[in-house]
Amino acid sequence: MKKGIWQEFDGYEEIAEEIEFSFKAGKERSFDRLMAGQYIRQLHPRQLKLRIVDVIAETASTKTLRLAPVDALLPPFLAGQYIPLFLEINGIRTSRPYSISSQPRQTGYYDITVRRVPDGLVSNYLMDRIKTGDQLDSAGPQGNFHYNPLYHDKHMVCIAGGSGITPFMSMIREIVECGLDRTVTLLYGNRQPDDIIFHEELERISARFDNITYIPVIEKPGKTYTGACGFINAALIREILGSMSDMTFFLCGPQGMYEFCLPELESLGIEKRKIRKEMYGPPDNICDHQGWPSQIEAEDRFEVKILDGRTISVRARDPLLVSLENEGILPPSICRSGECSMCRVKVLSGKVFQPAGTPVRKSDTQFGYVHSCISYPLGDLEIML
Secondary structure: OOOOHHHHOOOHHHHHHHHHHHHHHOOOOOHHHHHHHHHHHHHOOOOEEEEEEEEEEEEOOEEEEEEEEOOOOOOOOOOOOEEEEEEEEOOEEEEEEEEEOOOOOOOOOEEEEEEOOOOOHHHHHHHHOOOOOOEEEEOOOEOOOOOOOOOOOOEEEEEEEHHHHHHHHHHHHHHHHHOOOOEEEEEEEEOOHHHOOOHHHHHHHHHHOOOEEEEEEEOOOOOOOOOEEOOOOHHHHHHHHOOOOOEEEEEEOOHHHHHHHHHHHHHOOOOHHHEEEOOOOOOOOHHHOOOOOOOOOOOOEEEEEEOOOOEEEEEOOOOHHHHHHHOOOOOOOOOOOOOOOOOEEEEEEOOEEOOOOOOOOHHHHHOOEEEHHHOEEOOOEEEEO
């Protein structure tokens, strides 16, 4: 390599050696810098140990886990953010993100609210085996699904489905407990009345505070149910809101809710910049997703060769991240929704399917990187972790 002109100066080599020695042997003596580093680690810890201090039954299929810190202060968070839980279940090391349902001014604990997922590895473990006193590993709060007064209208229209209520619960609790100058209209969809999480609390809040309106919407109501029924569609939104100027829409729920509600909002003329959508994990059945190649069946199996020499067998319907974890291979992962890019891998050969709208950076696409949590094999692959 050609020398820089500065390397020709008299005494350069001696100064370079002294700098190198100082980096190796010297110690940081700046009190301000030490304190700043300690403060940053408190706000953004790489690891957080939490102890379950209470388990609260919400519905027959839902529990709230109250998590207190074991040996550190809880990092602050914005209402709407989530924490990842890192667990080992049946010999499989994995992670799952859960929105914090408690409000952010509560600094003594985090509440996460878990709904059972059919055949769900983690949700069933948390519902059936976790008890008070158990410890869980986590990291600091993450996510971009939160209110920003610089960009978002004071009137929030929150559309939730199922356990998608959890980030909104944190927002609403903060608004009413801290007296924030903000208005919320919450449309909350569920299959049956018994599925509604936080129903009684939301009714109490809505009755007490004029700036909070709560409207449950039931897909399959019983004969005695008198509230809003069916789906959260354009007609219902127009009937409830009337004029929709100066409102920002927030959506959180399963993939099917997005596929239905987003076109409904578009038909109402809501600008895309006025719509905030939380990432909500991979689709329940990727083979039903728009764009999935019809010749690939869910149970088709392929081989994935890893650059270090290992080869694993995978199913088409499983995200790459899940297949890797099942084999004891653990890429870093946080959101598991295709947003944070922590789990990205480089595809050296072969093709994967990623649902439309997966937020992959342009540079990652250019150099062959994919988010393994939301990427599905369409044939044999070679990848680099």
